[in-house]
Amino acid sequence: MRLWSIHPKYLDSRGLVALWSEAVLAQKILRGGTKAFNNHPQLARFKTHPHPRKAIADYLTEVWRESARRHYNFQKTKIGKGGSTQKIPVKQGQLKHEFRLLLNRLRKRDPKRYIQLHSVRKALPHPLFEVVEGDREVWERTKR
Numbered sequence: 001m002r003l004w005s006i007h008p009k010y011l012d013s014r015g016l017v018a019l020w021s022e023a024v025l026a027q028k029i030l031r032g033g034t035k036a037f038n039n040h041p042q043l044a045r046f047k048t049h050p051h052p053r054k055a056i057a058d059y060l061t062e063v064w065r066e067s068a069r070r071h072y073n074f075q076k077t078k079i080g081k082g083g084s085t086q087k088i089p090v091k092q093g094q095l096k097h098e099f100r101l102l103l104n105r106l107r108k109r110d111p112k113r114y115i116q117l118h119s120v121r122k123a124l125p126h127p128l129f130e131v132v133e134g135d136r137e138v139w140e141r142t143k144r
Contacts, residue, residue, distance in 0.1 A: 003042045005129050020064075027053070095125055
Protein backbone atom coordinates (compact mmCIF):
# COMPACT_ATOMS: atom_id res chain seq x y z
CA MET A 1 0.00 0.00 0.00
CA ARG A 2 1.35 3.42 -0.98
CA LEU A 3 -0.68 6.45 0.08
CA TRP A 4 1.44 9.08 -1.61
CA SER A 5 2.19 12.32 0.21
CA ILE A 6 3.08 14.01 -3.07
CA HIS A 7 0.34 15.60 -5.14
CA PRO A 8 -1.48 13.04 -7.32
CA LYS A 9 -0.85 15.19 -10.41
CA TYR A 10 2.66 13.72 -10.58
CA LEU A 11 1.50 10.12 -10.88
CA ASP A 12 1.25 8.36 -14.20
CA SER A 13 -2.01 6.62 -15.10
CA ARG A 14 -0.93 3.33 -13.55
CA GLY A 15 0.11 5.07 -10.35
CA LEU A 16 -3.10 7.09 -10.09
CA VAL A 17 -5.30 4.02 -10.57
CA ALA A 18 -3.30 2.12 -7.95
CA LEU A 19 -3.52 5.06 -5.54
CA TRP A 20 -7.29 5.22 -5.95
CA SER A 21 -7.66 1.50 -5.21
CA GLU A 22 -5.34 1.62 -2.22
CA ALA A 23 -6.95 4.75 -0.76
CA VAL A 24 -10.43 3.21 -1.13
CA LEU A 25 -9.09 0.17 0.73
CA ALA A 26 -7.60 2.47 3.40
CA GLN A 27 -10.99 4.11 3.80
CA LYS A 28 -12.60 0.70 4.28
CA ILE A 29 -9.99 -0.17 6.92
CA LEU A 30 -10.57 3.09 8.77
CA ARG A 31 -14.31 2.40 8.78
CA GLY A 32 -13.66 -1.00 10.34
CA GLY A 33 -14.82 -2.81 7.21
CA THR A 34 -11.82 -5.12 6.91
CA LYS A 35 -8.93 -6.42 8.98
CA ALA A 36 -6.58 -6.65 5.98
CA PHE A 37 -3.70 -4.18 6.17
CA ASN A 38 -5.15 -2.80 9.43
CA ASN A 39 -1.68 -2.24 10.86
CA HIS A 40 -0.11 -0.88 7.71
CA PRO A 41 2.39 1.85 8.71
CA GLN A 42 1.05 4.43 6.25
CA LEU A 43 -2.35 4.31 7.93
CA ALA A 44 -0.84 5.65 11.17
CA ARG A 45 -1.01 9.27 10.04
CA PHE A 46 -4.71 8.90 9.30
CA LYS A 47 -5.42 6.96 12.49
CA THR A 48 -3.83 9.69 14.61
CA HIS A 49 -5.84 12.43 12.88
CA PRO A 50 -8.72 13.76 15.04
CA HIS A 51 -11.15 12.72 12.27
CA PRO A 52 -9.56 9.76 10.42
CA ARG A 53 -12.58 8.98 8.24
CA LYS A 54 -12.99 12.58 7.15
CA ALA A 55 -9.24 12.84 6.48
CA ILE A 56 -9.19 9.79 4.21
CA ALA A 57 -12.31 11.07 2.44
CA ASP A 58 -10.57 14.40 1.82
CA TYR A 59 -7.53 12.50 0.57
CA LEU A 60 -9.68 10.48 -1.82
CA THR A 61 -11.50 13.59 -3.01
CA GLU A 62 -8.28 15.10 -4.30
CA VAL A 63 -7.35 11.83 -6.01
CA TRP A 64 -10.81 11.83 -7.60
CA ARG A 65 -10.33 15.46 -8.76
CA GLU A 66 -7.08 14.51 -10.46
CA SER A 67 -8.78 11.56 -12.13
CA ALA A 68 -11.57 13.88 -13.37
CA ARG A 69 -8.98 16.29 -14.81
CA ARG A 70 -7.65 13.34 -16.81
CA HIS A 71 -11.16 12.26 -17.85
CA TYR A 72 -10.99 8.98 -15.93
CA ASN A 73 -14.15 7.48 -14.54
CA PHE A 74 -13.44 6.91 -10.83
CA GLN A 75 -16.64 6.50 -8.82
CA LYS A 76 -17.03 9.53 -6.58
CA THR A 77 -19.75 7.69 -4.68
CA LYS A 78 -17.04 5.51 -3.10
CA ILE A 79 -15.79 8.52 -1.14
CA GLY A 80 -17.10 8.92 2.39
CA LYS A 81 -18.07 12.19 4.03
CA GLY A 82 -15.09 14.53 4.21
CA GLY A 83 -14.74 17.99 5.58
CA SER A 84 -11.65 17.73 7.72
CA THR A 85 -9.92 21.07 8.14
CA GLN A 86 -6.84 19.84 9.99
CA LYS A 87 -3.92 19.06 7.73
CA ILE A 88 -1.59 16.15 8.36
CA PRO A 89 2.09 17.02 8.76
CA VAL A 90 4.51 15.42 6.32
CA LYS A 91 8.26 15.84 6.53
CA GLN A 92 10.09 17.52 3.65
CA GLY A 93 12.45 14.54 3.52
CA GLN A 94 9.48 12.23 3.02
CA LEU A 95 8.27 14.26 0.04
CA LYS A 96 11.73 14.15 -1.51
CA HIS A 97 11.96 10.41 -0.89
CA GLU A 98 8.56 9.74 -2.47
CA PHE A 99 9.29 11.89 -5.48
CA ARG A 100 12.60 10.07 -6.08
CA LEU A 101 10.75 6.77 -5.66
CA LEU A 102 8.18 7.84 -8.24
CA LEU A 103 10.89 9.00 -10.67
CA ASN A 104 12.65 5.63 -10.34
CA ARG A 105 9.41 3.83 -11.15
CA LEU A 106 8.63 6.14 -14.06
CA ARG A 107 12.10 5.70 -15.56
CA LYS A 108 11.13 2.10 -16.27
CA ARG A 109 7.38 2.15 -16.91
CA ASP A 110 6.76 5.61 -18.40
CA PRO A 111 9.96 7.21 -19.73
CA LYS A 112 8.04 10.10 -21.31
CA ARG A 113 6.49 11.07 -17.97
CA TYR A 114 9.89 10.61 -16.31
CA ILE A 115 11.39 13.19 -18.67
CA GLN A 116 8.50 15.59 -17.98
CA LEU A 117 8.97 15.37 -14.21
CA HIS A 118 12.74 15.00 -14.01
CA SER A 119 13.24 18.78 -13.84
CA VAL A 120 10.83 19.27 -10.88
CA ARG A 121 12.98 20.48 -7.99
CA LYS A 122 10.38 20.70 -5.23
CA ALA A 123 7.39 18.41 -5.43
CA LEU A 124 4.12 19.74 -4.08
CA PRO A 125 2.32 17.74 -1.40
CA HIS A 126 -1.16 16.31 -1.63
CA PRO A 127 -3.38 19.18 -0.37
CA LEU A 128 -4.27 17.24 2.79
CA PHE A 129 -0.65 17.47 3.93
CA GLU A 130 1.29 20.33 5.43
CA VAL A 131 5.05 20.21 4.89
CA VAL A 132 7.24 20.38 7.98
CA GLU A 133 11.00 20.10 8.36
CA GLY A 134 12.55 16.72 8.81
CA ASP A 135 13.76 13.54 7.19
CA ARG A 136 11.70 10.59 6.03
CA GLU A 137 8.82 9.44 8.16
CA VAL A 138 9.61 6.72 10.70
CA TRP A 139 7.15 4.34 9.06
CA GLU A 140 8.81 4.56 5.63
CA ARG A 141 10.40 1.34 4.53
CA THR A 142 13.80 1.62 2.93
CA LYS A 143 16.12 -0.89 1.35
CA ARG A 144 19.08 -1.63 3.56
